[in-house]
Amino acid sequence: MEFPFNINELFHNTITKLEGQSLIKGCNPNFGIVLDLIGEASRNAQNLHRPVTSANSFISSDQILYVLTDPKRNNGNGAVLGIIKTGPKKLFLLNHKGVQHEMNLSCILDFYIHESCQRMGLGKILFDHFLKVEDFDIKRLVIDRPSNKFLAFLQKHYKLHDIIPQVNNFVIFEGFFGQEELASASNQYRSSLPNRWNSMINVNAAGDSSPFRSRGNQSSISCLFDQPTKSNENNNDLWRANSVADFSKPSLQPTVFPPQPVPTSNPTKFNHHRLW
Numbered sequence: 001m002e003f004p005f006n007i008n009e010l011f012h013n014t015i016t017k018l019e020g021q022s023l024i025k026g027c028n029p030n031f032g033i034v035l036d037l038i039g040e041a042s043r044n045a046q047n048l049h050r051p052v053t054s055a056n057s058f059i060s061s062d063q064i065l066y067v068l069t070d071p072k073r074n075n076g077n078g079a080v081l082g083i084i085k086t087g088p089k090k091l092f093l094l095n096h097k098g099v100q101h102e103m104n105l106s107c108i109l110d111f112y113i114h115e116s117c118q119r120m121g122l123g124k125i126l127f128d129h130f131l132k133v134e135d136f137d138i139k140r141l142v143i144d145r146p147s148n149k150f151l152a153f154l155q156k157h158y159k160l161h162d163i164i165p166q167v168n169n170f171v172i173f174e175g176f177f178g179q180e181e182l183a184s185a186s187n188q189y190r191s192s193l194p195n196r197w198n199s200m201i202n203v204n205a206a207g208d209s210s211p212f213r214s215r216g217n218q219s220s221i222s223c224l225f226d227q228p229t230k231s232n233e234n235n236n237d238l239w240r241a242n243s244v245a246d247f248s249k250p251s252l253q254p255t256v257f258p259p260q261p262v263p264t265s266n267p268t269k270f271n272h273h274r275l276w
């Protein structure tokens with residue numbers, strides 16, 4: 001993806017890490033142009049109604065974005081080849097037995113490689129880089145409604161194929177719940193409610209609508225120098241993240257009273273007690 005300006009001034013490495021918290025109003029406005037256009041391209045590729053990634057939602061957020069670029073393309077002005085974006089979420093996930101666990105997790109929110117270079121191994125390079133830098137255990141992967149391409153990608157490169165069924169839009173794989181996870185009851189909410197009851201509970205801690213904040217023109221990116229570029233040497237569906245109820249505000253925390261069977265005092269004519 002090419003732009004009418006030199007993107008190598010924005011992205012100093014082949015893979016550059018951007019932190020929403022570090023990007024502030026007043027930073028180079030070309031960042032906003034790149035984020036909006038790459039987010040729009042990803043939206044198109046996934047057939048979503050609105051982009052998951054945009055400058056407005058990313059800047060000042062607690063999300064992290066890795067941007068893969070080729071500095072030599074576009075007559076040396078560079079081109080963006082792909083992105084992967086993560087963000088924190090508070091989720092209620094079910095293990096195999098349908099036991100619900102409340103967890104604060106870093107989720108994959110967006111992943112996109114430009115159409116001109118898909119199926120050439122770039123997605124794997126970007127994903128591997130993300131895993132390494134974030135020291136991310138692939139078994140703990142949580143994805144907000146992955147596309148079929150992404151599922152095929154994970155199956156091929158990381159042998160992730162057995163999905164633990166959830167009742168929300170998030171996908172986790174076999175091995176997600178390790179032993180220590182099951183043993184620790186401190187941060188877990190175990191529920192005897194039917195799965196359907198739990199289906200719409202998702203607390204979005206990402207805060208997608210952060211406005212620009214003014215902190216002057218300070219440098220806004222945290223760069224990775226594993227592959228310095230030349231310039232550096234010299235110097236499903238739209239509703240993915242919001243598809244389930246947002247209980248992030250304390251006042252909206254649901255009070256849950258599991259229904260209990262209570263036998264009636266009078267037996268029916270067949271000498272049965274009604275339970276409900």
Ligand code: COA
Binds near residue numbers: 125
């Ligand atoms: N159809 C089916 N599987 C595909 C695919 C497609 N069009 N494109 C990629 N894959 C999967 C396959 O397993 C493929 O292996 P294969 O070519 O041997 O079948 C593997 O990914 C290729 O790996 P790699 O070249 O490293 O991946 P990539 O650079 O194509 O990036 C995606 C993978 C998913 C990021 C990329 O295809 C993409 O941007 N897709 C559109 C956006 C999208 O669906 N994003 C996921 C959001 S949840």
